[in-house]
Amino acid sequence: MEINHKVHNCKDCVYRSWAFKNLSDEELKLINTKKVEKFYRKGEHICVEGDEIKDFMYLQNGLVKLYKTETNTREHIISIAKPKDFIGLLSVFSNKAHIYSITAIEDSVVCFVDLELIKSFIKSNGIFAIDFFEKISAVSDNVIKTRVDINTRQLRGRIAYILLLFSKHIYNSTKFSLPISRKEIAELIDMSTENVIRVLSEFRKDKLIQIEGKSIEILDLEKLEKFYELG
Amino acid sequence: MEINHKVHNCKDCVYRSWAFKNLSDEELKLINTKKVEKFYRKGEHICVEGDEIKDFMYLQNGLVKLYKTETNTREHIISIAKPKDFIGLLSVFSNKAHIYSITAIEDSVVCFVDLELIKSFIKSNGIFAIDFFEKISAVSDNVIKTRVDINTRQLRGRIAYILLLFSKHIYNSTKFSLPISRKEIAELIDMSTENVIRVLSEFRKDKLIQIEGKSIEILDLEKLEKFYELG
DNA sequence: TATCATTTATGATATATGTCATCTAAAACG
DNA sequence: CGTTTTAGATGACATATATCATAAATGATA
CATH class of the missing domain: 1.10.10.10 (Winged helix-like DNA-binding domain superfamily/Winged helix DNA-binding domain)
Structure with a gap:
């Protein structure tokens, strides 16, 4: 099956201004050469519970679900992530392995950026660090808020x-x-x-x-x- | 009522090695002069939903609850924080105002560090930034995990x-x-x-x-x- | 101490939700 | 294309949980 999909240049990415606005042209170029942009058809797995965390994952397009497998037939969905969301949540910083599985529930495009590269930018570019953490914090906070909203x-x-x-x-x-x-x-x-x-x-x-x-x-x-x- | 409580020097604090191990002596001294250490008796409010976020709050001792007020007589408790936990969660980075109230459920000691100071260290000290985010990420991740554990x-x-x-x-x-x-x-x-x-x-x-x-x-x-x- | 308010405790009952069975409609597959 | 599988739909019934009522125990207060 043919998939009409072309890898973007980060510089032109609509989300540049969102997540990576505080990176220099140099840094952005580095991301651009190292990043992997993958297309997932609805239903395809992006990662599975237990997989080693190597990349920072970023939903560019589509819709994905985060979930835990409870039994053979039952899963528990933690949240639905939408474009601009950092998927994998904060686990990327506090865990070595993914604690949730992620699957596309619509055709999706995910950007994978080597976590070490992101970390090196956090170390070297303070403005980026602050802004970056504001963004990923908002995603996690929102998951907590949603869980509470549902359960009450x-x-x-x-x-x-x-x-x-x-x-x-x-x-x-x-x-x-x-x-x-x-x-x-x-x-x-x-x-x-x-x-x-x-x-x-x-x-x-x-x-x-x-x-x-x-x-x-x-x-x-x-x-x-x-x-x-x-x- | 007399409270037998003396403010510590950050350098001697048992949590130095935990949260602030990557700060230089200089930086630690700055925190030490700027931080406020407050004692709360069981039942006392540490902050209330809607309060402006000015400080990074850190539970040194005791036990506190994070909650939202639903009605006059009913609250919903989000989590119980224990020593070493960063209370206030990630809201500190993604919000201007506290989204939860926090109250001591045991006599507690909370350290308040001016958020701007923390941010300046994140900007200037990359090693600290990485370590710091690993720590606060773990706290938030744990809240999500707990909510899921309870609700399933x-x-x-x-x-x-x-x-x-x-x-x-x-x-x-x-x-x-x-x-x-x-x-x-x-x-x-x-x-x-x-x-x-x-x-x-x-x-x-x-x-x-x-x-x-x-x-x-x-x-x-x-x-x-x-x-x-x-x- | 006596009084009042709150927490803990328990039963009876109402309500909400889950489970099981069955059926139809729609999708997947050879 | 027909066959098989899965998703959606609905009723009957079982179970889990909430609500209401009441009371004892505990804690707070004047």
């Missing part, structure tokens, strides 16, 4: 949260195609698959949303937000 | 988790005095207070633990671990 709510509130998450923070639209299955939603919000399906049906019957397979349209944002607020 | 278990598994947490990771003893109330345990594991009490009574009746008020002794570690593993 019950079924309907959690489903509302997920719908609002995709609508507001990922797709910026009231109409989108769900990138994950009902089972995966269940694994993300710690609920049974059947109940996820049931609540989605309930929301459909109550005209909060419209569903056609994976396609979802939010019809009544206000009511959905009320479910989210009430828990 | 049900009542008995969660209570077992909490008991093992205090026993193994905080007090290093099978006998200890619970620093938090049953209600606070409930707020930490997202369960009702009544059920926390019920399961503790059940564990007592089944001779897994012995309870006398706040004093807890673990009698059957193996069975407790089995509850933890099963969920």
Whole structure:
């Protein structure tokens, strides 16, 4: 299968201004020669729990899930990462091996930058260090916040949260195609698959949303937000 | 009320080798003159959600809880921090204001170091920067891991988790005095207070633990671990 | 000390959620 | 293309957990 994908020059990367704005042209050139940009088709593994951490990973495009394997048939999803997120979280600094697996839930492009190179920049370029840590801190903080938001709510509130998450923070639209299955939603919000399906049906019957397979349209944002607020 | 407490010199601090081992004597002296070491009695607030973040906070001694206020009567506890933990998490780098409140659950000593000073060391001392981020990353990673551990278990598994947490990771003893109330345990594991009490009574009746008020002794570690593993 | 408030404790009951069975629709595969 | 597998959907029922009520024990306060 042909994949139409060309490796970018970091200098032209839309995210240059985001993550690497404080690097000099020299440093950026170094990253550019050393980085590996990989394309992953939906469903492909980016890394597996236990893999050695060698690179700093950066989601350039697409959507991935971080998860732990519980049993043969059940996983527990920790978070969904979106473009600009540093995937692998902070483990890269505090662990030798990945503590979560990462899989693409949409066709994705991930940038791999040798961790030692990043560390050398942290050492030599203080401005970059500060800015860089602000960015990765925000990602980790957000994971904690999301876990708390989910766990303090019950079924309907959690489903509302997920719908609002995709609508507001990922797709910026009231109409989108769900990138994950009902089972995966269940694994993300710690609920049974059947109940996820049931609540989605309930929301459909109550005209909060419209569903056609994976396609979802939010019809009544206000009511959905009320479910989210009430828990 | 008299408090017998004397401010230490950072150079003599037991944690020097932990957090600040890569600072020069010069730099350490600077911290020493600028840092503020505060003593908090059990129950006293260290900071409140919304407070401006000015300092990097470091738990030298004692035990504190991080939490969000949900309603007038209910809080949600994010984590319990122990000595050597950086409290306030990564928010210090990604936020202007504290997103959680922090209160001492045991008499505690907290070191406050001006955040700008820390940042200046990150900029000027690369070795310190790397080591420092490894340390704070581990704390945040651990919070995420704990939340996942709790949420993938049900009542008995969660209570077992909490008991093992205090026993193994905080007090290093099978006998200890619970620093938090049953209600606070409930707020930490997202369960009702009544059920926390019920399961503790059940564990007592089944001779897994012995309870006398706040004093807890673990009698059957193996069975407790089995509850933890099963969920 | 007596009084009041809070924490711990327990039972009865309501509610939320999970599990099992079954079915249909849709996707994957030879 | 038909066959097989997987995802989605729904009902009946079991189980886990929350809620409400009440009371004893403990701690705080005047």
